[in-house]
Amino acid sequence: MAANMAAMANIGAQNCSSPNPTDPHRGQTDFYVQLVLSLALGISAFTGFCILRPKWKSLYAARKKEIDAASELPELPDTMFGWMPVLYRVTEQQVLASAGLDAYVFLAFFKMSIKLFGIIFVLTCAILVPINKHFDRVWTPGNNTEPDPPDAMLLLQGGYDPWKVNWDLAAMAEDGELIPETGYLWAYTVFTYFFTGLAIYFITKETGRIIKIRQDYLGSQSTITDRTIKLSGIPRELRSEAKIKEFLEKLEIGKVESVTLCRDWRRLDGLMERRTHTLRRLEEAWVKHLGQSKARENGNSHESHPESHEDNDETENREEDNLLGENHVTTYENERPTTRIWYGFLNLQSKKIDAIDHYQEELRKLDAIIIAARKKKYEPTPLAFVTMDSIPACQMAVQAVLDPKPMQLKAQLAPAPSDIVWVNTYLPRSSRMLRSWIVTIFILLLTLFWLIPVAGLAGLLNLCTIRQVWKGLADTLESHRVLSALVSTGLPTLVVSLLNVAVPFLYDYLANMQGMISQGDVELSVISKNFFFTFFNVFLVFTVFGTASKFWPILQQSLRDTTVIAFKLAESVNALGDFYINYVLLQSVGLLPFRLLEFGSVSLHPILLMTSNTPRDHAELARPPIFSYGFYLPSALLVWILCMVYSILPAGWMVLMVGLIYFVFGYYTYKYQLLYAMDHPQHATGKAWPMICYRLLLGLGVFQLVMAGVIALKHAFYPGALVLPLIPLTIWYSYYFGRTYEPLTRFIALRSIRRESDAAVNIADEFVGIHRPPGNERRQSTTLDEARERGLKFINPSLIVPLDKLWLDKKPDSSGDTPVFDREESAASSVSLGDTHIWRDNGEENV
Incomplete structure (x- = not known):
């Protein structure tokens, strides 16, 4: 038996002649390098935000300025850090009133996670860390203990039957050749049960609280939706x-x-889309004709140029002639722009014509066609x-x-009237189903494609894998610990994080192509798709299969023996503890401040500003950025799963610590964005909560599977086998959750509905001193949904929306604040002149 062990160890040594730099026992340099990088990124982004926030309120206070529901929120001081205590004191009721149920549910997940992992972290540090330190090898920076038994190393390399290896070791223990210590693993089993029960308790309790809030919120309002x-x-x-x-x-x-x-x-919507395009081209042509300096003059009072008053009158008279006739003599800064049109057989002939006249005539024809089209059946x-x-x-x-x-x-x-995607309402059901299947198949193909970059990144974690591809680089990394840490830990965590940022944009596009009726459904679909990518590619593939060369052999073994995946997952989770610590550290300390900074908007703003020519373009720049839960929620769910999976393992206290930092920082980052900086126009009424819960239960299943594998690999079969009943119990709870709680997250209970007359009853009760139970009073103030749905109807906007007029008002002034105009009010205050309109500004008329 000893000879067999030695042979197995020799095979492992031949396959990997150098130590793995990501071994959790050799992670001191890796952790400190990642900590320095994360702090450098996070502190710089957070400092930049604190400096820019009071100076760039059109971005960092866009929602507070533009959304009426946010006007009641407390003003944030312009000092460097004075905004933080004010944000901290914003209550859940204010969040609900200002940002609605979707924001409330999203932040409730972070708050629940803080409470749950705070308790687990204390228990882990108080009980499990001493147990692991005494009986196992606990992860601490610089703790260089002996590697795992040979069977673990061989399992990581694939090709061995885990059951055979473990039974051989068990036989060796009976022969007295090996006496492993396994009694402490009963603590693993007990805490697996306890942490599972604790997680389910928090999920159930938070679900009940959200249901109560949701039923009271929706039952006490009255909207057309x-x-x-x-x-x-x-x-x-x-x-x-x-x-x-x-x-x-x-x-x-x-x-x-x-x-x-x-x-x-379809035809009417196409005409409206074509009209919008033509109107923008006309506005761009006029801005090009007016010139930059002349356009600015048009937005200012003529009193600053008294010497040119007569010239201006003459110019306006001549321009009126130009708009109504053929004379194109002008004193504007630039000549009248031209555009090329194609005509003749197969549109093979072309010529240049005056752009303003062309687009004005096209706009006039489109208006006549649209007015007639609106009357058709x-x-x-x-x-x-x-x-x-x-x-x-x-x-x-x-x-x-x-x-x-x-x-x-x-x-x-x-869905809410403003949330409907009207172009999809007339798509046949068969067409929507076909689109859904095509997108699903495409995502499955993408999942296989993502195996290539993810497996390549996983290869960077192992110096032995790098040595097989590039021996010189492996030798260099082995001799330089800091450089090795940057390549083997910093680079993979950064690239994986960037993938989590970039891939959601692709899946958002695919979700919009499925033909869903409402934007709320699209967003829920984005959450599902991005979580699938994050969980499957970033966690399972990264963890179980490691590199592409191991994917097919392990898959073949798992088809023959389903326990292979469990053992492989357990072994890889132990080996990748250092990587996931650094990954969550980068997410929390390094990248969350960049979300607060809105780095994408900040970096794109100069480009968008340069490409924005018309007042309409500049007004759109002032709109609050859109907050999409599908972009941010999947990453938070992955961090939650990682915290649960590692909670009992030797590296658990570190994963829990950085995970707690992530949820605390994430809660206040997203709280600020949802309340002050970004808008969430979708209307899902908190329906993301059941999706969150089902994915948390999936994480619990992975946690239980990993713990069963970890305990079994340490040759404690009875404690490991006793963990397995938790998996069917978790599956049963998911069905119980679906039948008991999910309907209340979708519908309004009839008993929760308050009629308008209830408000008078409540006032009378207060007058005579009667106190009803909490939740039975109708809310006296207007809810966010009532405010934004006031006056809306379920009618296709193409049938009733006023046709936008030409918008040539002033550009942003030197202060950087962009004036936002109500288009209907502007149209009412304009004077029609042909197809162009003169906007009144300070009593003066400007084209």
Whole structure:
């Protein structure tokens, strides 16, 4: 038996002749190098934010300036760090009132994680760290202990049966040749149960709290969305507003207030899109004609140029002639711009013409066509938005089965009117399904493609792998510890982090191509897709398969023996503890301050400013950046899973410590952005919470699988086997969660709905001293949803939106503040002159 052990060790030595620089026992240099890099990045970004924040309020206080719901938030001081205590004191009620349910749920996940891992961190440091230090090798910087037993090394290299190796070692223990210490592993089993129960307790408790808040919030408001259902699968014989109304009222659910039957508005939407493009081209042509200096003069009072008053009058008279006639004589800074048009057979002939006249004429024709197109009747589709007279009627409709035929007359909650993607409402269901399948298949192919860069990065973690490819580089890294740490730890963590930043943009595009009806559904899809990439490619592939050369052999072994994945996952998790510590450290200390800085917006602003020519372009620059949960939530979920997976292992206290830092920094970073800097126009009403919970339960399953493998690999089969029942119990809880809690995160309970008359009852109760239980009072103030849905209707904007007029007002002044104009008010205050409009500014007329 001893000969077999020696042979196995010799094979391992031949395969890897140099130590692994990411061994958790040799991670001192790697950790300190990563800490220095992260602090350098984080401190510089945070300092830059603190300096720029009071000077660039159009970016860092954009939401506070532009969104009415944020106006009630406390003002942040302009001092370097004075904003921090004010932000800290912003309550959850203020978050709910200002940013809505989606922001509240997102921040609640971070707050729950802080509480959970705070408790686990204390227990780990108090109990598990001493146990690991006495019986196992606990991870500490510079702790150079002996490597794991040979079976672990051979398993990492693949090609050996884990059960055979362990049974051989067990037989050796019986023969007295090897006596492993396994009694302490019962503590691993106990804490696996305890941490699983603690996590489920926090998930359940937070779910109950969110349900209560959500039911009270939605039940005490009254918006058109709360009273509207999306009716799909409408048969041809019912495709008219009158028949749909008659059908629903016969069910005696409630009265129908209005019906919007979606029709094939493809041509009208195309005309509106073409008109928007033409209008922008016309505005660009006018700005080019006016010239930069003349455009600025047009935004200022003529009193600063009294000597040119007569010339200005003459110029305006001549320009009026130009707009109405053929004379193009002008005193503007630049000549009138031209554009090339194509005509003739197959558009093979072209000529240059006056751009302003061309776009004005095209705009005039489009306006006439659009006005006529709005009066036409279009082919109805199987989709309609039905507004009921009350919220209870709407909720009863969506929680009932309306028709005995499958996929026919399905009632679902309608998205907010501003959230609907109208171009997808007239897409056939078969087309949406086809798009969904194509995107799904494409994502699966992308998943295989990501194996190449991810496996390459995993190869950098092992000096032996680098030696196989480039022996000279491996020798250099082996002789320079700092350089080795930069290549083997700093570079992979940075590239993986950059992948987590870049890939969501691709998946966001793919989600938008699936043809979903609302932007809220698109965002939930982005969360799902990005988490799949993060969890599968960054965690499972990176951890289980290591490099591309090991992918196929391990996959073949796992098909023959399902336990291979568990053992491989357990061994790799132990070996990659140092990498994931540095990864979470970079995410928390190094990169979260860059999110606060809004580095992307800051770096792109000069480019966007240079390419923005018209007042409309400049006004769009002043809009708050869009906050997308699909870009930020998957990374936080991965950090949560890593904290759970490593909580009991020797490296657990370090992973938990940097994980706590991540969730604390992330909570206040995103709290600032959601309240003051960025806008979230989607209307998901907190529906991301069940998605979060299911992925946390998936993480618990991985945690239990890893712990079972870790304990079994240390030859303690009974403690390891006792962990396995936790996996089916977690699966059962996920089904229990879906049946018990998820419906309350989707619907409004009828008992939670307060009618308008309840408000008067509550006031009377307060007057006579009656105190109702908490949550039974109707909110007296207007909610965020009520404010932003005031006056909205479920009508395609192409049918009713006012046609935008030419926008040639002043550009940003020297202070950098961009004036934002209400387009309808501007149109009402303009004087029509042909197809161009003169905007009034300080009593003067400017073209």
